[in-house]
Amino acid sequence: MKKKLRLGLIGSGFMGKTHVFGFAAAERVFDLPCDVELATIADVTLAQAEAARAAFGFARATDDWRSLVADPDIDVIDITAPNALHKEMALAAIAAGKHVYCEKPLAPLASDAREMADAAEKAGVRTQVGFNYLCNPMLGLAREMIAGGELGDIRGYRGLHAEDYMADPAAPFTFRHDPAGGGVLADLGSHALATAEFLVGPITRVMGDCVTVIASRPDGKGGVRTVETDDIGRAFLRFENGATGSIEGNWVATGRKMQHDFEVYGTKGALAFSQERFNELHFYSTGDAKGRQGFRRIEAGPDHVPYGRFCVAPGHQLGFNDLKAIEVAGYLDAIAGLRPEPFNFRAGLRIQTLVETIQTSSRNGAWLAV
Amino acid sequence: MKKKLRLGLIGSGFMGKTHVFGFAAAERVFDLPCDVELATIADVTLAQAEAARAAFGFARATDDWRSLVADPDIDVIDITAPNALHKEMALAAIAAGKHVYCEKPLAPLASDAREMADAAEKAGVRTQVGFNYLCNPMLGLAREMIAGGELGDIRGYRGLHAEDYMADPAAPFTFRHDPAGGGVLADLGSHALATAEFLVGPITRVMGDCVTVIASRPDGKGGVRTVETDDIGRAFLRFENGATGSIEGNWVATGRKMQHDFEVYGTKGALAFSQERFNELHFYSTGDAKGRQGFRRIEAGPDHVPYGRFCVAPGHQLGFNDLKAIEVAGYLDAIAGLRPEPFNFRAGLRIQTLVETIQTSSRNGAWLAV
Amino acid sequence: MKKKLRLGLIGSGFMGKTHVFGFAAAERVFDLPCDVELATIADVTLAQAEAARAAFGFARATDDWRSLVADPDIDVIDITAPNALHKEMALAAIAAGKHVYCEKPLAPLASDAREMADAAEKAGVRTQVGFNYLCNPMLGLAREMIAGGELGDIRGYRGLHAEDYMADPAAPFTFRHDPAGGGVLADLGSHALATAEFLVGPITRVMGDCVTVIASRPDGKGGVRTVETDDIGRAFLRFENGATGSIEGNWVATGRKMQHDFEVYGTKGALAFSQERFNELHFYSTGDAKGRQGFRRIEAGPDHVPYGRFCVAPGHQLGFNDLKAIEVAGYLDAIAGLRPEPFNFRAGLRIQTLVETIQTSSRNGAWLAV
Amino acid sequence: MKKKLRLGLIGSGFMGKTHVFGFAAAERVFDLPCDVELATIADVTLAQAEAARAAFGFARATDDWRSLVADPDIDVIDITAPNALHKEMALAAIAAGKHVYCEKPLAPLASDAREMADAAEKAGVRTQVGFNYLCNPMLGLAREMIAGGELGDIRGYRGLHAEDYMADPAAPFTFRHDPAGGGVLADLGSHALATAEFLVGPITRVMGDCVTVIASRPDGKGGVRTVETDDIGRAFLRFENGATGSIEGNWVATGRKMQHDFEVYGTKGALAFSQERFNELHFYSTGDAKGRQGFRRIEAGPDHVPYGRFCVAPGHQLGFNDLKAIEVAGYLDAIAGLRPEPFNFRAGLRIQTLVETIQTSSRNGAWLAV
Structure with a gap:
């Protein structure tokens, strides 16, 4: 009997949908170390959340992401909300001991991303940032x-x-x-x-x-x-x-x-x-x-x-959503301790650091060390 | 509340797996007219069937396809067994009033395929043959x-x-x-x-x-x-x-x-x-x-x-398995009466007829009308 | 001092022009066994011939191809006139002991092409049919x-x-x-x-x-x-x-x-x-x-x-006219006895034979041996 | 009767050969405003020059480029010698009132290229630098x-x-x-x-x-x-x-x-x-x-x-050498006053200036105005 992993998803737009596809496909395609339960989906309004719940097959819907991240019956928080909210949501989830899967960019500012990575490592939770092209x-x-x-x-x-x-x-x-x-x-x-x-x-x-x-x-x-x-x-x-x-x-x-x-x-x-x-x-x-x-x-x-x-x-070819399934499978393996996190918050921070350094370099008109 | 459609799958090889992927993806990707329940999977041995059941998430496993096609708690029979068995399985399923989804080729001989198409039409069940490249x-x-x-x-x-x-x-x-x-x-x-x-x-x-x-x-x-x-x-x-x-x-x-x-x-x-x-x-x-x-x-x-x-x-691209999901969705719509069958047994017969006519023409070294 | 080879060209349209390009380029690009002299160009009217003479750099122009093929001061006759005239022109040139370079198709009928190939072999002249894609x-x-x-x-x-x-x-x-x-x-x-x-x-x-x-x-x-x-x-x-x-x-x-x-x-x-x-x-x-x-x-x-x-x-790439230059160089080598004719009248006949056999097969609706 | 233009070519390597191909093809392909006479070819040794003369069809060979650029029976000097010699050769030719065609880069230093462009404009001669990809x-x-x-x-x-x-x-x-x-x-x-x-x-x-x-x-x-x-x-x-x-x-x-x-x-x-x-x-x-x-x-x-x-x-395609023929034809038109010089020494200077500015910018690690 596989361990159950209860998922709380925040956001039901393009990326939220893609994540759901990823979990659904990963379950069939891979020999996953756990059974993912689509527990709760959160969105800005209850109507949106409820519609997404029905469409994606979640058990519950909510318009209160704070209660979701605090819910003891949730193991993993998956964040596909707008970038500006990533930090607050992720820190709250980490504080509640959840594993956190966050869409890219991890946070608008590298300093925020660093705070998130530090918190996750300190809490010992497994994290993942969505860079699914790398999963090809x-x-x-x-x-x-x-x-x-x-x-x-x-x-x-x-x-x-x-x-x-x-x-x-x-x-x-x-x-x-x-x-x-x-x-x-x-x-x-x-x-x-x-x-x-x-x-x-x-x-x-x-x-x-x-x-x-x-x-x-x-x-x-x-x-x-x-x-x-x-x-x-x-x-x-x-x-x-x-x-x-x-x-x-x-x-x-x-x-x-x-x-x-x-x-x-x-x-x-x-x-x-x-x-x-590709x-x-x-x-x-x-x-x-x-x-x-x-x-x-x-x-x-x-x-x-x-x-x-x-x-x-x-020659039969994979599609974009298949890349997401590979990403999901890698993350679930990491949660189960079977392999290192494929692209954790520290890696997400690294990308933000590169982005900011390039932007600063451009403003300065000069080379910068990363 | 959507109608439930209970699936019985025969075969768990390459194509069986692809079908399962197709049903799983279709459920998330499309607004399906029904909820597909992965009810029973059949294979040659109980061990094989049981392994596939666990991997694919079916409720039950069996090594007896005959009991499966006769099971009153099954609505659709999906055949991915070797070609030579298609006819017997499909006719039994049709006789039991099931809708039948069959991998291509429908049957090795056009005469067999005709018998299958005739039976399905007479019984008024919805059929589908797997020509998923057309779903692109x-x-x-x-x-x-x-x-x-x-x-x-x-x-x-x-x-x-x-x-x-x-x-x-x-x-x-x-x-x-x-x-x-x-x-x-x-x-x-x-x-x-x-x-x-x-x-x-x-x-x-x-x-x-x-x-x-x-x-x-x-x-x-x-x-x-x-x-x-x-x-x-x-x-x-x-x-x-x-x-x-x-x-x-x-x-x-x-x-x-x-x-x-x-x-x-x-x-x-x-x-x-x-x-x-593609x-x-x-x-x-x-x-x-x-x-x-x-x-x-x-x-x-x-x-x-x-x-x-x-x-x-x-530009993000679909993959091979996505084509199967489109095929599945089209078939489920047809079962619900929302549109004509995309590629039914009559269409499958047509292809077999073309194949046989070409083979005969080749043997004869002469043109043939189809 | 290289031997001089005096060229008589019949036709100044697309293909005539391409041949002139071919001779001009071949002279510079290859170490040819002879110097080609653009001696006489013939076309239907004297005005056309004269215009082509001036444009292409021939010494003389004529509207009388018969006199051209008989001219003792010509070594090679190059035919780019309409297909229907190929046979008469080539046979006359062969009869006068000229080498003959003829655009494809050699002749509309394989029987005509055979007559031409036989005549050339009997006369011992070197022939070439223009299949320049093969020169790539x-x-x-x-x-x-x-x-x-x-x-x-x-x-x-x-x-x-x-x-x-x-x-x-x-x-x-x-x-x-x-x-x-x-x-x-x-x-x-x-x-x-x-x-x-x-x-x-x-x-x-x-x-x-x-x-x-x-x-x-x-x-x-x-x-x-x-x-x-x-x-x-x-x-x-x-x-x-x-x-x-x-x-x-x-x-x-x-x-x-x-x-x-x-x-x-x-x-x-x-x-x-x-x-x-290419x-x-x-x-x-x-x-x-x-x-x-x-x-x-x-x-x-x-x-x-x-x-x-x-x-x-x-990676710098050859162009279409370069292929013609290669064809010309190969033919000139053959005239000088340095290698076999690259694509002589016998080869041109072969192609006509294939064409006719396919056409007959199509009319008969049956396979034919070549 | 077209005006005759007498060419003196310096250098018989890759680019010298390409220029000769260009002149030969241009003569056949275009309706040039003049007849180009391959007058004299110069190379480092008389043996090299003589071999190139024979291969390319020039009238005379020399190992003394100084006498060539001074020769009153030459109208255009074409320089395909090593870059370091371009300046001295071009200035001497310009001083002698010749039109000058020079392979790229015009000169290693922009200051040298400027001197060359200034001299040519002052002398009123027509110049050309070989940027034949632009002729596509x-x-x-x-x-x-x-x-x-x-x-x-x-x-x-x-x-x-x-x-x-x-x-x-x-x-x-x-x-x-x-x-x-x-x-x-x-x-x-x-x-x-x-x-x-x-x-x-x-x-x-x-x-x-x-x-x-x-x-x-x-x-x-x-x-x-x-x-x-x-x-x-x-x-x-x-x-x-x-x-x-x-x-x-x-x-x-x-x-x-x-x-x-x-x-x-x-x-x-x-x-x-x-x-x-291309x-x-x-x-x-x-x-x-x-x-x-x-x-x-x-x-x-x-x-x-x-x-x-x-x-x-x-769809028949041009080759690399055809681009050179287009370049030659454009230059000859410019010499005849039929159109502006396609890519003259001033244009060549421009490119050197860009190159040097980029190199300096790289050394400085800072943006530079051109």
């Missing part, structure tokens, strides 16, 4: 190939995360445009940074270039509001292993829907990847025979763990 | 574009379904190599045929070219067994609307994992698609400006129903 | 890889040559639509057939499927004319080495400009190629490590003879 | 689309020029590694910069990041030599029109042969291009219908001037 088996393959020396010494890196969902000046001001929200670098650039360190290791120095492209946006109340955050954020990078590189976060890249791409160049080979076709990894090896060298399109398959959990045949 | 929003888009005249009159079609999972002569003889199993044309060519008719409409005449490439395979008992079925099946096609085309099914196509591809050429435009990148549809329109024409890579997004059910943002 | 270094690489066993035994082949330049029903009736002209199979399908045999070896049996899509076309005089030739020509193929395959020629493939593509599947690997990106060859090898297999995009470079003649750096 | 019809199309407003206001730019020809630490020290030679930014980054300004207009500010990856290289005499120049050069960019962007030059990008790529994002559309497939331009338009939007692969054809000069049919 092809990213795991890339990391394994780099770590295993298949590319030789890494020399150069280019990373991107570009979309166009803020390209329209008529798109209204949201919490993402709030200085406390961090702009594109916190929203999308953070993914590019997470992937860069996942693959190449710690970044030691950065030079930032953050740009506001759309100076003001409708405030949703008939007026306009000045935007102080970045729409495009670029950085030069220095890695601890000696490699250099660059990343760009961009949410006004007309036409791009999911350009979370990277290229890594080593002394013995190279990798190229695009999230637009079931593929392109690999160049100098070890291939003369006249036969070229970037090789590796298609995801059971050789690339944990693809085989979803499908025994190669 | 991008295939829906393609069909809609063709039906809506965006391509003009259709003139030419090329379809494929090529993989390499039987390319190794050491891959043992299975039920798929049995003459009653139909070979590659029944296994993979059937997908190419289903897609062709889904997009362009009824095929009226065929000329087949079926080839056995690997003459014998290990029989799994230390000996070898002669293969009488095809490893590559090709056909020229005539469509009712005047278009002509071709398809190929191939399971010895070294390097191909999921080449379920098509190209459709009309008087005003063209489409190109590959299941290797979240994209490539569209050429003669209506584009001079000097600006080209195949346009449309990425799947919320504009392409029901993608938005899975994710509100474009 | 990447096709040379593909052939070398297949011949060298890198793909193992060849099992399956798919070839295409699809364009859309006849897709518009308003495109007028031309010599290409004349039954004597052969339709799409002679015009484009011939390329697909030439490539198939170049790579996989002799085709022994065919089953054809030739279709007229646009029933009548403007006759250029205000009326319309019924089209009796094919717009789409398909064939199933049997190769001498046991492989099977298919080809399609299509000039009504809306959106396609140069889909001269092929895929070859062997026991140990596969190749995929598109003339749309400086690339995609190679899959089963010898690659587990989890690292995939189609590898080999970019043309100096490793692929004779690319290095054009450019010492890889 | 698809780059012309991109520029035309941007200038014509098809992309709306430009917001973001990403440019690259990455190759791997210096990736091997065993590749010896050459003039390109000399501080006076400029490293990768002068060699390859210059192309990325030229393309950026060609498309988006003047760059006003830069922040550079130049990195030496391989610290020392064999000196060719059995020893090693420290490398002080960059192997990777990156820059953030500000454009006069308000757009921001970045470029990277990289010659240690393992696996890349010709990654001269760009992406341009505007308010109404976007373009993506790779020199790896006969294509990918265009996204927000004006396309909902659900039908996507990057459109425009294939080069006669709609894209001057493609039609080379080939009347679309």
Whole structure:
């Protein structure tokens, strides 16, 4: 009989839904160490919470997240509420001894994120921040190939995360445009940074270039509001292993829907990847025979763990929600003590620190150590 | 309070698992007309059935499919057992008044498939055959574009379904190599045929070219067994609307994992698609400006129903298992009477008929009407 | 001091111009065994011929091809006139002891092509038919890889040559639509057939499927004319080495400009190629490590003879006219006795024979031996 | 009777050969305003010069470039000698009243390039620097689309020029590694910069990041030599029109042969291009219908001037040497006064200025105005 893990979810929007899909799929796809019970869902109004409860299959609904995090019948708090609330919710949950799963960015300010990470570690609870692109088996393959020396010494890196969902000046001001929200670098650039360190290791120095492209946006109340955050954020990078590189976060890249791409160049080979076709990894090896060298399109398959959990045949492809299921499974294993936390609050803090350092560097017009 | 629909699943292999994933995801992703209860799972031995029960979350397990199909507490029988058993199981379930969901191919022989379709219609139960590639929003888009005249009159079609999972002569003889199993044309060519008719409409005449490439395979008992079925099946096609085309099914196509591809050429435009990148549809329109024409890579997004059910943002991509969830949701809607059966036994019979006609045509070396 | 070779060119249209480009480039790019002198150009009217003379740099112009082919001061006759004239011109040139370079198709009828090939061999002159796609270094690489066993035994082949330049029903009736002209199979399908045999070896049996899509076309005089030739020509193929395959020629493939593509599947690997990106060859090898297999995009470079003649750096790419230069250089070497004729009249006859056999097979609705 | 233009070429290596190909092709392909006479070729030794003379068809050979630039029977001096010699040769030729065609980079130092540009303008001779990637019809199309407003206001730019020809630490020290030679930014980054300004207009500010990856290289005499120049050069960019962007030059990008790529994002559309497939331009338009939007692969054809000069049919593709022919034709038109110089010494100076400013910015770790 498996241990039961009772879930309290805060938020029922895009990400709340994605988390529910993740838990549902993880349960079927993986051999989980526990049974997840969809206990309580909280949202701003009881009507919203109740609708989500019915749709997602939770047992109870509430409009009071404070009572939820204090509920002794809850083991894990999953936070998909707006960024500005993450800290308060997470600290309360940690104080109540819950494990906490929090959507990214962990908190708008690195100082807040640090407080959260410290609290979690002190309390000994297991935490997780949602960086599900890292859960892609092809990213795991890339990391394994780099770590295993298949590319030789890494020399150069280019990373991107570009979309166009803020390209329209008529798109209204949201919490993402709030200085406390961090702009594109916190929203999308953070993914590019997470992937860069996942693959190449710690970044030691950065030079930032953050740009506001759309100076003001409708405030949703008939007026306009000045935007102080970045729409495009670029950085030069220095890695601890000696490699250099660059990343760009961009949410006004007309036409791009999911350009979370990277290229890594080593002394013995190279990798190229695009999230637009995330079931593929392109690999160049100098070890291939003369006249036969070229970037090789590796298609995801059971050789690339944990693809085989979803499908025994190669080439069938995972989807975005499957990445979330992998994330959930990893977190549940960590809660059960079977492996380290895949991407805990400390890791989330690290990303916020990188984001803030790049933003400061951009304001200063000078390189900064991380 | 939604109506409860009690599911009895036969088989717990690759496809059984995929079906369970489909039901689990459909429940979260769609606003289903009923609550599906994972009631009973059946497999050859009780041990297998019990293991699957625990893993998939069914209430009961059995090694007796006959008792399962007769169980008055079951509403839908889902058959993922080997092809040769489909008929007996489905007819028994229909006789017991159950709705029946059956993996493809419906039956090795068209005559058997006809018997099944007739029985289901006579009994008034809802049926479904698993052709989940058709559930891809991008295939829906393609069909809609063709039906809506965006391509003009259709003139030419090329379809494929090529993989390499039987390319190794050491891959043992299975039920798929049995003459009653139909070979590659029944296994993979059937997908190419289903897609062709889904997009362009009824095929009226065929000329087949079926080839056995690997003459014998290990029989799994230390000996070898002669293969009488095809490893590559090709056909020229005539469509009712005047278009002509071709398809190929191939399971010895070294390097191909999921080449379920098509190209459709009309008087005003063209489409190109590959299941290797199934979240994209490539569209050429003669209506584009001079000097600006080209195949346009449309990425799947919320504009392409029901993608938005899975994710509100474009470009995030669906996976193979998501296609199954769409199939499940469509079938449950049909059971509830909300829409016609998406791909019922009559449709499954149609595919078997096409397969057999092509095989006969190949043997005869002559064109045949379907 | 190199031997001088005096060229007489008949025709100054698209292909005439391409040939002149080919000779000009070949002279600079290759170490040719002779100096080509652009001696005389002939066209239908003296005005056309004179204009072409001035543009292309020929010494003399004429409107009398008969006098040209008889001119003792000419060594090679290069025919780019309409197909229907090829035979008469070539036979006259051969009778006068000239080497003859003739654009494809060699002649509308295989019987005519045979007469031409026989005459040339009897006269001992060197001949060449323009199949310049075969001159692509990447096709040379593909052939070398297949011949060298890198793909193992060849099992399956798919070839295409699809364009859309006849897709518009308003495109007028031309010599290409004349039954004597052969339709799409002679015009484009011939390329697909030439490539198939170049790579996989002799085709022994065919089953054809030739279709007229646009029933009548403007006759250029205000009326319309019924089209009796094919717009789409398909064939199933049997190769001498046991492989099977298919080809399609299509000039009504809306959106396609140069889909001269092929895929070859062997026991140990596969190749995929598109003339749309003809400086690339995609190679899959089963010898690659587990989890690292995939189609590898080999970019043309100096490793692929004779690319290095054009450019010492890889990835810079050859153009269409460069392929013609390679063809010219090969022919001039053959005239000098340095190597066999790359694609002589006998080879041109072979293609016509394949085309006619496929057309006859299509009319008969039955397989035919070639 | 066309005017004769007598060419004196200095250098017979890779670029010398490419220039000869360019002149030979331009003569056939374009309706040039003059007849180019290959008068004299100069190289370091008379033997080299004589061999090149014979191979390329020049009338005379010399090992004395000083006498060549002074020769009254020469109209144009074409310099393809090592970079360090460009200045002295060009100034001497200008002093002698010759038009001067010089390979890039114009000179290692911007101050030298300025002297050259000033001298040429004062003398009233026509000059040209070899930036032939700009001659690609698809780059012309991109520029035309941007200038014509098809992309709306430009917001973001990403440019690259990455190759791997210096990736091997065993590749010896050459003039390109000399501080006076400029490293990768002068060699390859210059192309990325030229393309950026060609498309988006003047760059006003830069922040550079130049990195030496391989610290020392064999000196060719059995020893090693420290490398002080960059192997990777990156820059953030500000454009006069308000757009921001970045470029990277990289010659240690393992696996890349010709990654001269760009992406341009505007308010109404976007373009993506790779020199790896330089006969294509990918265009996204927000004006396309909902659900039908996507990057459109425009294939080069006669709609894209001057493609039609080379080939009347679309999709046949130009090669690298064809780009040089276009460059030559543009320069000859400029000499004849038919149009402005396409890329004169002043333009060459501009690129050197950008390169130096980026290098200085990198050393200073601070933004610089250009």
